[in-house]
Amino acid sequence: MQRHWLFDLDDTLHHAGAQVFPLITLRMTSYIMQHLQVDEDEAHRLRKLYWHRYGATLGGLVRHHRVDANHFLRHTHDMDELLPLIDSSNQLPQLLSRLPGRKWVFSNGPQHYVEALIEHLRIGHLFEEVFGIERFGQPKPRATAFRQVLRQSGIAAEHCIMVEDSAANLRTARQLGMKTVWISQQKRKPCWVDYRISSLSQLPRLVISAAPAA
Incomplete structure:
Protein backbone atom coordinates (compact mmCIF):
# COMPACT_ATOMS: atom_id res chain seq x y z
CA MET A 1 0.00 0.00 0.00
CA HIS A 14 12.89 24.30 8.34
CA HIS A 15 13.82 26.07 11.58
CA ALA A 16 11.60 29.12 11.92
CA GLY A 17 11.93 29.96 15.59
CA ALA A 18 15.17 31.93 15.75
CA GLN A 19 14.41 34.79 13.36
CA VAL A 20 11.29 34.15 11.30
CA PHE A 21 8.68 33.87 14.05
CA PRO A 22 9.89 36.95 15.98
CA LEU A 23 9.67 39.06 12.83
CA ILE A 24 6.17 37.76 12.01
CA THR A 25 5.11 38.45 15.60
CA LEU A 26 6.46 42.00 15.33
CA ARG A 27 4.58 42.57 12.07
CA MET A 28 1.35 41.21 13.57
CA THR A 29 1.63 43.49 16.57
CA SER A 30 2.29 46.51 14.35
CA TYR A 31 -0.65 45.60 12.13
CA ILE A 32 -3.03 45.34 15.10
CA MET A 33 -1.81 48.66 16.50
CA GLN A 34 -2.34 50.42 13.18
CA HIS A 35 -5.64 48.91 12.08
CA LEU A 36 -7.35 48.64 15.48
CA GLN A 37 -5.90 51.91 16.79
CA VAL A 38 -4.60 50.39 20.04
CA ASP A 39 -1.30 50.72 21.90
CA GLU A 40 1.44 48.10 21.86
CA ASP A 41 0.43 46.42 25.13
CA GLU A 42 -3.16 45.97 23.94
CA ALA A 43 -1.95 44.70 20.56
CA HIS A 44 0.19 42.07 22.30
CA ARG A 45 -2.75 41.08 24.49
CA LEU A 46 -5.13 40.66 21.56
CA ARG A 47 -2.59 38.78 19.46
CA LYS A 48 -1.99 36.22 22.21
CA LEU A 49 -5.65 36.03 23.24
CA TYR A 50 -6.86 35.25 19.73
CA TRP A 51 -4.04 32.79 19.12
CA HIS A 52 -4.99 30.79 22.21
CA ARG A 53 -8.75 31.05 21.63
CA TYR A 54 -8.91 30.39 17.88
CA GLY A 55 -5.62 28.67 17.06
CA ALA A 56 -4.50 31.69 15.01
CA THR A 57 -4.49 35.44 15.70
CA LEU A 58 -6.21 36.00 12.38
CA GLY A 59 -9.28 34.05 13.50
CA GLY A 60 -10.06 36.57 16.22
CA LEU A 61 -9.26 39.60 14.05
CA VAL A 62 -11.66 38.45 11.35
CA ARG A 63 -14.40 37.47 13.79
CA HIS A 64 -14.28 40.47 16.11
CA HIS A 65 -12.80 43.27 14.01
CA ARG A 66 -13.69 42.37 10.41
CA VAL A 67 -10.05 42.45 9.36
CA ASP A 68 -9.50 41.38 5.74
CA ALA A 69 -7.67 38.07 5.97
CA ASN A 70 -5.67 38.40 2.75
CA HIS A 71 -4.57 41.94 3.63
CA PHE A 72 -3.42 40.80 7.07
CA LEU A 73 -1.52 37.77 5.77
CA ARG A 74 0.28 39.71 3.03
CA HIS A 75 1.39 42.46 5.41
CA THR A 76 2.54 40.15 8.20
CA HIS A 77 4.31 37.62 5.94
CA ASP A 78 6.41 39.79 3.65
CA MET A 79 8.58 37.34 1.75
CA ASP A 80 11.12 40.00 0.77
CA GLU A 81 11.85 40.31 4.49
CA LEU A 82 11.52 36.65 5.45
CA LEU A 83 13.30 34.66 2.76
CA PRO A 84 16.78 36.13 3.44
CA LEU A 85 16.46 34.84 7.02
CA ILE A 86 15.93 31.22 5.95
CA ASP A 87 18.90 29.00 5.19
Missing part, protein backbone atom coordinates in the same frame (compact mmCIF):
# COMPACT_ATOMS: atom_id res chain seq x y z
CA GLN A 2 1.41 3.39 -0.98
CA ARG A 3 2.34 5.81 1.77
CA HIS A 4 1.06 9.37 1.87
CA TRP A 5 3.08 11.95 3.81
CA LEU A 6 1.67 15.18 5.26
CA PHE A 7 4.38 17.59 6.40
CA ASP A 8 4.05 20.65 8.55
CA LEU A 9 6.31 23.50 7.41
CA ASP A 10 7.62 25.79 10.17
CA ASP A 11 10.00 24.05 12.59
CA THR A 12 9.41 20.80 10.70
CA LEU A 13 10.83 21.30 7.21
CA SER A 88 18.39 27.05 1.96
CA SER A 89 21.77 25.28 2.03
CA ASN A 90 20.41 22.01 3.37
CA GLN A 91 20.01 18.35 2.48
CA LEU A 92 16.20 18.49 2.37
CA PRO A 93 15.85 17.63 -1.33
CA GLN A 94 17.98 14.51 -0.92
CA LEU A 95 16.32 13.53 2.36
CA LEU A 96 12.75 13.86 1.10
CA SER A 97 13.48 12.13 -2.19
CA ARG A 98 14.50 9.04 -0.18
CA LEU A 99 11.02 8.71 1.32
CA PRO A 100 8.77 6.43 -0.73
CA GLY A 101 5.25 7.68 -1.35
CA ARG A 102 3.36 10.84 -2.23
CA LYS A 103 3.92 14.05 -0.26
CA TRP A 104 1.97 17.19 0.67
CA VAL A 105 2.69 20.26 2.84
CA PHE A 106 -0.02 21.17 5.38
CA SER A 107 0.75 24.45 7.17
CA ASN A 108 -1.13 27.09 9.16
CA GLY A 109 0.94 29.68 7.30
CA PRO A 110 -0.56 31.68 4.42
CA GLN A 111 -0.48 30.16 0.96
CA HIS A 112 1.98 32.65 -0.55
CA TYR A 113 4.36 32.06 2.37
CA VAL A 114 4.20 28.26 2.06
CA GLU A 115 4.71 28.31 -1.70
CA ALA A 116 7.63 30.75 -1.54
CA LEU A 117 9.34 28.84 1.25
CA ILE A 118 9.29 25.41 -0.36
CA GLU A 119 10.71 26.89 -3.55
CA HIS A 120 13.39 28.70 -1.53
CA LEU A 121 14.23 25.38 0.15
CA ARG A 122 14.44 23.70 -3.30
CA ILE A 123 11.81 21.07 -2.45
CA GLY A 124 8.76 22.32 -4.35
CA HIS A 125 9.09 19.63 -7.04
CA LEU A 126 8.81 16.88 -4.41
CA PHE A 127 5.28 17.79 -3.28
CA GLU A 128 2.04 17.14 -5.11
CA GLU A 129 0.37 20.15 -3.48
CA VAL A 130 0.91 22.60 -0.65
CA PHE A 131 -1.86 23.74 1.66
CA GLY A 132 -1.75 27.14 3.35
CA ILE A 133 -4.49 28.26 5.71
CA GLU A 134 -6.60 29.91 2.99
CA ARG A 135 -7.18 26.47 1.49
CA PHE A 136 -8.67 24.88 4.59
CA GLY A 137 -10.06 27.77 6.66
CA GLN A 138 -9.88 26.69 10.29
CA PRO A 139 -6.31 26.27 11.59
CA LYS A 140 -4.74 23.08 12.88
CA PRO A 141 -5.33 21.38 15.30
CA ARG A 142 -9.03 21.58 14.39
CA ALA A 143 -10.28 18.40 12.76
CA THR A 144 -12.09 20.46 10.11
CA ALA A 145 -8.71 21.60 8.75
CA PHE A 146 -7.45 18.03 8.44
CA ARG A 147 -10.64 16.83 6.76
CA GLN A 148 -10.49 19.66 4.22
CA VAL A 149 -6.92 18.77 3.27
CA LEU A 150 -7.73 15.06 3.02
CA ARG A 151 -10.76 15.79 0.87
CA GLN A 152 -8.92 18.16 -1.46
CA SER A 153 -5.98 15.79 -1.88
CA GLY A 154 -8.23 12.76 -2.31
CA ILE A 155 -6.51 10.55 0.24
CA ALA A 156 -7.69 8.57 3.26
CA ALA A 157 -6.44 9.38 6.76
CA GLU A 158 -5.53 5.75 7.48
CA HIS A 159 -3.02 5.82 4.63
CA CYS A 160 -1.29 9.00 5.88
CA ILE A 161 1.76 9.71 8.00
CA MET A 162 1.73 13.18 9.60
CA VAL A 163 5.12 14.76 10.41
CA GLU A 164 4.90 17.70 12.82
CA ASP A 165 6.66 19.58 15.60
CA SER A 166 3.31 20.22 17.34
CA ALA A 167 2.03 17.46 19.59
CA ALA A 168 -1.42 19.08 19.66
CA ASN A 169 -1.70 18.87 15.88
CA LEU A 170 -0.60 15.25 15.94
CA ARG A 171 -3.30 14.42 18.44
CA THR A 172 -5.96 15.36 15.90
CA ALA A 173 -4.11 13.47 13.17
CA ARG A 174 -4.06 10.32 15.29
CA GLN A 175 -7.74 10.67 16.20
CA LEU A 176 -8.53 10.67 12.48
CA GLY A 177 -6.52 7.49 11.95
CA MET A 178 -3.13 8.74 10.75
CA LYS A 179 0.28 7.53 11.83
CA THR A 180 2.17 10.33 13.61
CA VAL A 181 5.81 11.43 13.72
CA TRP A 182 6.76 14.08 16.27
CA ILE A 183 9.90 16.16 15.81
CA SER A 184 10.91 17.09 19.34
CA GLN A 185 13.84 17.13 21.75
CA GLN A 186 11.59 15.89 24.56
CA LYS A 187 12.32 12.40 25.82
CA ARG A 188 8.75 11.36 26.55
CA LYS A 189 6.14 11.24 23.85
CA PRO A 190 2.35 11.45 24.27
CA CYS A 191 0.36 8.27 23.71
CA TRP A 192 -0.99 9.58 20.39
CA VAL A 193 2.52 9.93 18.94
CA ASP A 194 3.71 6.81 17.13
CA TYR A 195 7.32 7.93 16.59
CA ARG A 196 9.48 10.68 18.08
CA ILE A 197 12.59 11.91 16.29
CA SER A 198 14.89 14.74 17.29
CA SER A 199 15.49 15.93 13.72
CA LEU A 200 14.05 15.40 10.27
CA SER A 201 17.29 13.73 9.18
CA GLN A 202 16.23 10.66 11.17
CA LEU A 203 13.00 10.22 9.24
CA PRO A 204 14.26 7.98 6.39
CA ARG A 205 15.53 5.48 8.95
CA LEU A 206 12.09 4.91 10.42
CA VAL A 207 10.24 1.84 9.26
CA ILE A 208 6.66 3.07 9.13
CA SER A 209 3.59 1.20 8.01
CA ALA A 210 0.74 3.16 6.46
CA ALA A 211 -1.76 0.71 7.94
CA PRO A 212 -4.44 2.15 10.27
CA ALA A 213 -3.18 3.15 13.71
CA ALA A 214 -4.18 0.78 16.49
